[in-house]
Amino acid sequence: MCLPPRDWLLLVCVVCTLTLRSLLRSRVFSIKAVKDWDFDFILEKLRPTECSILLERTFDSNTLLHFAASLGHDQIVEAILSIQQCQELLTAKNSSGNLPHHVAANAGHLPIVVKLLNRSFQHFKAQNSDAAIAEHSAMVYFVVMSHQYYELLMAKNSNGDLPLHVAANAGHFSIVRHLVMLSDEYHREFLRVQKSNGDHLLHLAANAGLSSIVQHFIMFSHQYQELLMAQNSNGDLPLHLAANAGHLSIVQHLVKSCHQRQEHLMVQNSNGDLPLHVAANAGRFSIVRHLVKFSYRREELLTPKNSSDNIPLPYPPVDANAGYQPSVDLSEQQLQDRYSSKLLRVKNKEGNTPLHLALIKKYEEVDLNLKTKHHEVAKFLIEKDPDACTDLNEANKDPPDLAVKAKDK
Numbered sequence: 001m002c003l004p005p006r007d008w009l010l011l012v013c014v015v016c017t018l019t020l021r022s023l024l025r026s027r028v029f030s031i032k033a034v035k036d037w038d039f040d041f042i043l044e045k046l047r048p049t050e051c052s053i054l055l056e057r058t059f060d061s062n063t064l065l066h067f068a069a070s071l072g073h074d075q076i077v078e079a080i081l082s083i084q085q086c087q088e089l090l091t092a093k094n095s096s097g098n099l100p101h102h103v104a105a106n107a108g109h110l111p112i113v114v115k116l117l118n119r120s121f122q123h124f125k126a127q128n129s130d131a132a133i134a135e136h137s138a139m140v141y142f143v144v145m146s147h148q149y150y151e152l153l154m155a156k157n158s159n160g161d162l163p164l165h166v167a168a169n170a171g172h173f174s175i176v177r178h179l180v181m182l183s184d185e186y187h188r189e190f191l192r193v194q195k196s197n198g199d200h201l202l203h204l205a206a207n208a209g210l211s212s213i214v215q216h217f218i219m220f221s222h223q224y225q226e227l228l229m230a231q232n233s234n235g236d237l238p239l240h241l242a243a244n245a246g247h248l249s250i251v252q253h254l255v256k257s258c259h260q261r262q263e264h265l266m267v268q269n270s271n272g273d274l275p276l277h278v279a280a281n282a283g284r285f286s287i288v289r290h291l292v293k294f295s296y297r298r299e300e301l302l303t304p305k306n307s308s309d310n311i312p313l314p315y316p317p318v319d320a321n322a323g324y325q326p327s328v329d330l331s332e333q334q335l336q337d338r339y340s341s342k343l344l345r346v347k348n349k350e351g352n353t354p355l356h357l358a359l360i361k362k363y364e365e366v367d368l369n370l371k372t373k374h375h376e377v378a379k380f381l382i383e384k385d386p387d388a389c390t391d392l393n394e395a396n397k398d399p400p401d402l403a404v405k406a407k408d409k
Contacts, residue, residue, distance in 0.1 A: 055085075055086070055088075055089070057094075060094055060095045060096070061092075061093070061094040061095040062094045063089050063092050063094075063100070064076070064080060064089075065077065065080050065081075065086075065089040065090075065092070065100045066092075066094055066098070066100050066103050068080065069100040069101065069103050069104035069107070069109065069112050069116065070103040070104065070106070070107050070109075071107070072104075072107060072109040072112060074111060074112060074115070077112055077115060077116070078115070081115075081119050087119075090116065090119060090120045090152075091120075091152070093157070095158075096157055096158050096159070097156065097157035097158035097159070098157045098166075099152065099155055099157075099163075100116055101113050101116040101117060101152065101163055102155070102157055102161070102163055102166050104116060105163045105164075105166045105167040105170070105172065105175050105179070106166045106167070106169075106170050107170075108167075108170060108172040108174075108175065110172070110174050110175050110178060113163070113175055113178065113179075114178065117152060117153070117182065120152050153179065153182065154346075156348070159348055159349050159350070160347070160348035160349035160350075161348045162346055162348075162354075163175075163179055164176060164179045164180070164344075164346075164354050165346075165348055165352070165353075165354050165357055167179060167354075167377075168354035168355070168357045168358045168377050168381065169354075169357040169358070169360075169361055170361075171358070171361060171365075171370055171373035171374040171376075171377055172373070172377075173373060173376045173377045173380060176354070176377050176380060176381070177380060180344070180384065197232055197233045197234070198231070198232035198233040198234075199232045200227055200230050200232075200238075201227075202214065202224075202227040202228070202230070202238045203230070203232055203236070203237075203238045203241055205238075206238035206239070206241050206242040206245075206247065206250050206254065207238075207241035207242065207244075207245055208245075209245065209247045209250065211247070211249050211250055211253070214238075214250050214253060214254070215253055218253065218254075218257045224257065225258070225259055225260075228254060228257065228258045228264065229258070229260065229263075229264065229267070231267070231269070233270075234269055234270050234271075235267075235268065235269030235270040235271075236269045237264070237267055237269075237275065238254060239251065239254045239255065239264065239265075239267075239275045240267075240269055240273070240275050240278050242254060243275045243276075243278045243279040243282070243284060243287050243291070244278045244279070244281075244282050244284075245282075246282065246284045246287065248284075248286055248287055248290065251275075251279075251287050251290060251291070252290060255290070255291070255294050256294075261294065265291060265294070275291060276288060276291045276292070279291060344381055344384055344385045344388055345385065345387075345388050345391055347391070347393070350393060350394050350395075351392065351393035351394035351395070352393045352394075353388055353391050353393075353399075354377075354381055355378060355381045355382065355388045355389070355391075355399045356391070356393050356397075356399055356402060358374050358377040358378040358381060359374070359378050359399055359402035359403055359405075360402055361374045362374035362375055362378060363402060363405040378399075378403075382399075
């Protein structure tokens, strides 16, 4: 295999640092192979199940996976990831807080970014799957696994940079576009997955009390309104299930997040039960109090009867002065762009969004080709979320200020 001289030199330094101690005691690499840097031989010896050498770190905590990802060596990346014990390297951070897919994004190696994220998804899925468990448990595991995968997309390094920041800063348009599309696909997956009884993943997360997952999904997905109003085969909303299980914080978040709040509170399941019926029947009086508090149609809320001819009483006294605070409805376009807006406007420690970084680099760059790359990234980010132009960084500069410096109109 032919490699550029620079890559050979870097690979020599990496393997030297990572394997020096292990060479002396395990002889995994022969002295001749190390001396001659037989690349094919090194790849061959990366494949055995013993991966103690691969878990070694340099002085700045980089692993061999970091270096292989940075250099774009697909074969080494694949060889490392083929070893089961080395899966932990997918979430290994160096001293700058960078994961392997951070450094791959910075170097512009899109196939390796894709490979690392896909392998992470497979790893989390394998960790959380068991053919013998009940369908409900399997779905809950899928929620947890998806959340772990999402955390990789939102992982920040020591400077507060997401992989998206890193790619934008380096002017890698294809990676910026892929990360945005991948993040949108992650949330569409929640809408597609459904149990045989009609439960969506939000039903399961609400019922299981997975508060952080409910909150981050509602915060970042523009399709969350559809899931809030989705009913399973029993007619239950996620709100019914959370109320029945007694998860007050989730009930609060679901109610406050719904733009059709009153319709949300008035949905009856197949038994004719409102969420309020369910909470009262289960003895969840703090939830009953909360549901009544947030309804400005209290009389209507308290009078419907279910199929057993029951109204949602008894319930504890409710503060008559606790008025309903209507939520501000967003336009349809704002709802559609809600997720991308949240992602693209995440700031690093210097207060810079990906758009700031793309424009800063365009201004600083001397090479015209690189200026063009950063211009392409900035244009894409503005098209995805024009409101990002109003964000101020720590230097009190918004993207238009930086665009003027970069001589953009």
